[in-house]
Amino acid sequence: MPSTYGLIDGNSFYCSAERAFAPVLRGAAVVVLSNNDGCAIARTAEAKALGIKMGDPWHLIRERRELRDVRWFSSNYPLYGDMSRRVYQVLAERLPRVEPYSIDEMFLDLDVPGDLRRLCQELREVVRRIAKIPTCVGWGPTKTIAKLANGIAKDHPELDGLCDLTDPLVRAGWYERLGIGGVWGIGRRTEEKLAQLGIRSIADFLALDPRMARDLLTVVGGRVQEELRGVSCLPLQLMAAPRKGLAVTRSFGRPVLTWRDMREAVAAYAARAAEKLRAEGMEACHMQVFLHTNPHDGSTWYSAQRSARIEPTSDTLALIGEAMRLLPPLWRDGFAYAKAGIMLTDLVPARQQARMFQTRDPVRSAKTMAALDAVNERFGRGTLRPLATGITRSWGTRQQKLSQRYTTRIEEIMRATAL
Amino acid sequence: MGQQEPPGGYTGAETTGFVSPAGDSLEGPIDLEVALDLRRPNRYLVRVSGDALREHGILSEDILVTDAAIPPRVGAVAIVMLHGDVVVARLALKDGTWWLQSGRRGRHSVAVPEDAEIWGVATALVRDRM
Structure with a gap:
């Protein structure tokens, strides 16, 4: 067990990722919004100074006069995920062990010789220079103390981003x-x-x-x-625990009123869940489907769910089929649905041998799915998809203010003007 | 995702009649991601706008493989965050200060101010159309 744990944390991580590629945002108040552009989930110091709070609903605050210079962004997860990968790689090359605790926080094994303060300052600088993210680092004899130290470093600018609680x-x-x-x-x-x-x-x-x-x-x-x-009870976890379940649930971009839209949305969630399963080499034996109206807007509340055991699979078409069996009894006309989702549980490692009483050909399914995944990997998610998942997708996530995917799409990379 | 399966699953080894003598020696197509070291956390791709660096062989719409770990040096082509703009120019050093040399003849060099950032240095160039 390390004698010293560190926690490094990106300052307003999502906003900093936006700023990395858009120098015009430096020094400006920047806010990143949640899925569907619902509310503020990341704010720069300038935005905080204007009184914008975590979770402030965008539609209520965007018209305020004093906020007219605030730069708003939809959440650009392909970008944030890639910048998080860069932060992790920079750290992992320099330290014995790193635990990626969340997209913007990593626990560090600081059991290394030399001056820790200097090392932590160097880590901040190199992460800033290479991964373009400003950070704070806290450290101490346990993970809980390291996390506390990190919070102190963040709340006290006079500490220059470092806090030692050894x-x-x-x-x-x-x-x-x-x-x-x-x-x-x-x-x-x-x-x-x-x-x-x-x-x-x-x-x-x-x-x-x-x-x-x-x-x-x-x-x-x-x-x-x-x-x-100061007695360490929580060791570094280098790998995420194997999943017990997998969920794809989303709030709709606007309320879903028709059966046709609902069917499309749930089919699309099933397709996404199947992709996630395959990426982890798992199959699901149990599925739950749910839908509900908005509990906050005063409309009539309706919520329903249904689940069933299914033949183990990660096949997109099979999972859509199962979802389409579970969904119809849940539907009631006349409600404005706000959210639906699919939950897969009882995950088992995928195998390609036939099981007893199996109704599908596992080899054929694996080949089709590999081809599907290869096309979508190469040309972007959703390039090839079952018709059941919809074409126009009017229920889709609302993201009016997306920035470019600067690091994951060749058509969207940063531009520099030749001088 | 692993290697992409070629059409028909044939890679040069899976012959039906005569055994392929290349069977044990296949290496697959060249992977530019590896050749240009794009998996490193310090590597970014940046597209050039404008022809001011034409004399240095850099054309508008070229892609610069940019490295954020390499320290700036004289003569390097650098990406610089300058007054809210992203610019690309050659670096010069005068009296301990970095300058951006304009590629255009007759245009003056620009000093890199304190609040600017030398964001990365170009290490390779990709031209995806000729």
């Missing part, structure tokens, strides 16, 4: 000042529960008898306490 005395100082709610693994509910007992700061929480902490907050609470004391 020294127990330094930690004790911060523990007095920081609320327990900001600690990794402590949710809102837990925070409220602790507040009722007068436990507000991290120091208060550490003063709690360990047995009581466990009784109150289960083993997770006990672990958080240990980790905050």
Whole structure:
């Protein structure tokens, strides 16, 4: 187990990825919107200074006069994913081990000789120069402390993006000042529960008898306490745990009113789920389909779901077929549907030998799907797709302000003017 | 995704009559992603707009394979973020300051100000049409 863990985190990661290729955005207030351009999910410091909050709905704030210079973007996940890959590669080449915890945060094994502060500063610089993302780094003896240190580095610009919580005395100082709610693994509910007992700061929480902490907050609470004391309980995870299930669920770009649109959308989700399964070499044995109206807009609430065991498969057409068997009984005319989805569970490794009582030819299916995937890989997702998944896709995601896919599409790469 | 299957599944080895003498020696088509080292995190592709660098063999619509890890050096063709624009020019060094040499005759060089970024250095050129 490493003696020191680090956490590096991209500052306003999505906005920084946009800025990397558009210098006109540097120094400007930039906001990236969620799927369907719903609400703000990433903001630069300039946007935060204008009072834009995480989760602010775009349709309510875009017309405000003081926000007229804000640059809005739909979320461009092909770009953000590729920039995250670059950040990871830069770090993995320089450190013994790196855990990609989320698209914009990586845990680091900092069990390396030399001056850690200097190393972390160098990591920030090289990530900034090569992957074009400004970052903060925090470090300490456990992952929970590293995450806390990272948060401190982010909230205190005077620390120049670095925070070292290795020294127990330094930690004790911060523990007095920081609320327990900001600690990794402590949710809102837990925070409220602790507040009722007068436990507000991290120091208060550490003063709690360990047995009581466990009784109150289960083993997770006990672990958080240990980790905050500097006893590492959470090792680096170098690989994502094998999936138990896979979901494709989306809010529609606009409410779906017709059976035809719903059928298309669910077929398209089934096709996407099949692609994801094949990319991981898995097959699904169980499928659930659901749909519902918008719970927030005051319209009549309707929600329904149905599930069934299915013959193990990752075949696009087979999964669309299963989805189309499950969907019809869920449909009721007269509702404005906001969301639908497909969940696949009981995943098993794919095999090409015939199973008993199998009704499909696995070799033939594998060949067809390999051809389908090859075309879509080469010419872009959705180039070749079953007609059932729709042509116009009026229900599709709303992305009015997409930037270019600067690093994944040859037609959309950055342009430079010859001087 | 692995190698793409060629049409009919034939790669030069799967002969039906005589055994292919090339069977153990097949290497597949040349992969430009490998040749140009495009998987490295420091590699980006940038398209050139305008013919100002024609004398240096760089034409409008050419693609520059750009490396963000290579430090700037005199004579290098660099991508620079300058006053909100993305520009490409040759680098010169005068009195410890980087300058962008205009490719056009009679046009002055431009000093790279403090707030500009030398974003990357071109290492190869791809012309996808002739």
